Amino acid sequence: MSTKKKQVITPRNHNPVKHQCSICKETGTVMVICTKCDKQFCNKHYKQHQIELKHDLNNVIEKHAVVNKEIIGGHENFYEHNDDKREKNHTILVNQRNHHYQSKDESDAVIEHIETILISKINRWEHDMVQRIKSAANQARNTISSITHDYQNEIRNDFQQLTNEFEVKRAHDNYNERDLKQWNQKLDQIQQKVNNAVQIDTEQSQTINWSKMITVKWNGKTVTSTIKRMPLVLKQELSEYQQPVQQNQQQRVQPQTQQLHYFANLIIQKPHKIMRIKNEYGGLICASDNRILYQDTEETLCLIDYVCKNKQIIKWNKEDDIVDMCWLKLLDQFILLTKEYIFTVNPFDLQVHNSSKQIHSNEGEYKSCTNIDNILFLSFNRPNSPLEQWNIQDWKLINRWTKLFDKDDNVKCIRFLNKTQLALLIENRLEIRNCITMNIIRATKFIDVRTHGLVCLPTIQNYCLVINHSFHQDIAQSSNLLLIDDNGQKIKTIHYNEPIWSMIYFQDKNTFIIRTLNEMLFYTT
Known part of the structure; x- marks a missing residue:
């Protein structure tokens, strides 16, 4: 030079x-x-x-x-x-x-990398804020637990003292008008203690300006974005509430009827996004409020957002195949079910933990799981499978139901339909049971159908989609989606040209996500 x-x-x-x-x-x-x-x-x-x-x-x-x-x-x-x-x-x-x-592709990679870093910071902030709120709520619960024992004893003592005095004087007919007035006053005081002595004050949290809790700045200036269009479900719900209360039944179900046609027509249209997956033997998918978890290869899990960006890799070096997965919203974690073990995945630090010591069962190989609030249900891969109900806050077994099914029945999939009903897909039928009593609410039998999976649609009158495969020489060639209404009747069959190995519906995004052999397809408005 x-x-x-x-x-x-x-x-x-x-x-x-x-x-x-x-x-x-x-x-x-x-x-x-x-x-x-x-x-x-x-x-x-x-x-x-x-x-x-x-x-x-x-x-x-x-x-x-x-x-x-x-x-x-x-x-x-x-x-x-x-x-x-x-x-x-x-x-x-x-x-x-x-x-x-x-190169445009490499420039896009730079942008996506920066976006991933920023989104990760937002996710971490979100996690920290949620943990603080949960910590405050737990502290309030502990405070109530610590004071209610002494408080209840005090109320019982006051009430028992009044009762003794009242019973003695009434038995001997030895009371006057002043006694009646004093008893009434003491009863009012006790009732006041019961109803108002302990209160929950959330006034300070109501004054938080949530829109300014986190902001985005560009070159030092705050940037705000406006949602131009509300999600379809939300618009329909609002339109339903905004109508007069004195409306007839036909008017009330119209938004749900429109939504039903929307769901039925959505997945027969061209998907708005297709994402290629390395793993070519099918696999499961699961979704949180803003992230999608899926298995990409035998050694990796992947997290992406709903626009298929901000991909994060999670190492998965387990010999056991994943048989089911679900999102534990209360704990901000995914749960992965293998035949022998239960794992949790933290979407913020991307760590996989074996939780089998906390959740241990002697019922055999695991088959399916589902969660809502603090309740986790587990089923097992054997005929006449029992069902176990766990509390995920302290990982305690609440209930174990046995002999719910016939001796040859295999439970393929369990999903919460809503907070009180559990949907169970068995070999040749779909059962909806009460979550507390396990009584059958309704059942749908299938003839000459090889069921594979289940998707619940609580936003449209608690309908269900049952996935069944069409086979040729024992190889799945295509799938049919059977739409089951809240009376247990099959009202529509939607044909899909490829075998569907997994499918989820995310109602907040109005999005169906279908996983075929080596692709994920997104159907949304």
Whole structure:
């Protein structure tokens, strides 16, 4: 690399003009001017200055490589130390500039990487805020638990004392008008203690400006976004509430009828997004409020958002296959069910934990799981499977139901239909049971149908979608979605050209997500 320089030489027959070196401050008639900084140097320090400039250049190139590798993937040999390091760095830098910054895909990768970092910060903030709210709620619960025992004893003692006095005087007919007045006053006081002594004050939380709890700033200025269109479900719910109370039954069910047609027609249309998956043997999907979890390969799980961006990889090195998964909203964790173990996945630190010590059962291989609020139901992979009900707040077994099914019945899938009803897909029928008593509310039998999966639609009158496969020579070729109404009647069959291995419906996003052999398809408005 040639270095341009020019010398300052004093012409003949003129008085010599002395110049000063920028480093040693010595003066002389011959100096060299650096064209990169316009400073003057003696010969000795000019060479030293050029070495420093080249060193600074190499530092910039190496720093560029670090940033390049972090954002869009750099060259692994960028830090090789050899005699021609400077030339190699220069060549790499030129290649990077020509290749990366002129490529739209790589530019998109930079943007997605930055977006992933920012979204991760928001997710962490959300998690921390939720944990603080849960901590405050738990503290309030503990406070109530600590005071109610003494408080109840005090009320019981006062009431018992009044009762004894009242019974004695009434038995001997030895009371007067003043006694009646005092008894009434004491009863009022006791009743006041029962109803008003302990209260829950949430007034301070009502004054929080939630829209300003977290803001996005661009170049130091706060940026606000406006949702241009409300989700379909929300618009229909609002339109239903905004109608007069004195409306007839036909008017009340109209929004749900419209929604039913929407669901039936949605998944036979072209999906608005298709995402390729490496794993080609099908697999499960699960969704939280803002993230989707799926198995990408035998060794990796993936988290993405609902626009298929901000992909995060989770290591999964378990020999056991995942048989079911669900989202524990109360704990902000996913639960993964294998045949032998139960795992939880934290979507914020991407850690997988074996929770089998907390949830341990001797009923055999696991089959299916479902959660709502603090309740987790588990079923098992054997005929006449029992059902177990767990409290996820303290991981205690609440109930175990046995002999609910015939000896040859295998429960394929369990899902909460709503907070009081549990949907169970068995070999040839769908049962809806009461979550508390396990009494059958309704049942639907299928003839010549090989059921595979179940999706619940609580927003449209507690309907269900049952997935069944069509086989040719024992190989699944396509699927049918059987729409079952709240009376247990099959009202529609929707044909799908590929076998559906897993399917979820996220009502807040008005989105169906279907997983086929090696794709995830998103159907939404």
